[in-house]
Amino acid sequence: MYTIQANTSGTRTMEISEENLQTIRKFMLFQHLISSTGVVEEQDLEKLKMNIRSLIASQEDDCKDLLDLCIDIIYHNNMKAFGLQQxxxxxxxxxxxxxxxxxxxxxEE
Known part of the structure; x- marks a missing residue:
């Protein structure tokens, strides 16, 4: 389990699991998300949310991993642009x- 800081003052944190990170990798959620400036803004978080909604809607198989990622992290009350950058x-x-x-x-083993 990993912990990230969710705001600049450090008063809010979020727990990130290994499964969450594997889901991000599996669906390449951060690929082409951030502009060339490298600055994460609220619109990037909204773009990520829309991308995930689209993935869930198009999944024919079970998408429990994406739903867990949404519930635990992406739609968490503490998730803002700073948290996404972290x-x-x-x-x-x-x-x-x-x-x-x-x-x-x-x-595989």
Whole structure:
């Protein structure tokens, strides 16, 4: 379990699970999300929400992982642009530490 800071003062935090990070990777949710400036704004959070809604609507299979991500993180009351930036930073660190090939190999075993 990971913890991110959800506001600039540090009074609010959010818990991020390994499963949440794997879901972000599985659906490539951060790909092309942020503009070239690298600054995360509220409109980026809204764009992410719309992308996830679209994915859920188009899923023929069970999309429990996406729904869990929405409930636990994306639609959480504390999630704002600052929290999304922290989540993206956490994801980048996690992705570098646990490349996709390693995760897939451990799942298959």
């Amino acid at each position: 989540l993206i930073n956490l994801y980048k660190e996690w992705d570098a530490k646990y490349p996709a090939e390693i995760i897939e190999e451990t799942v």
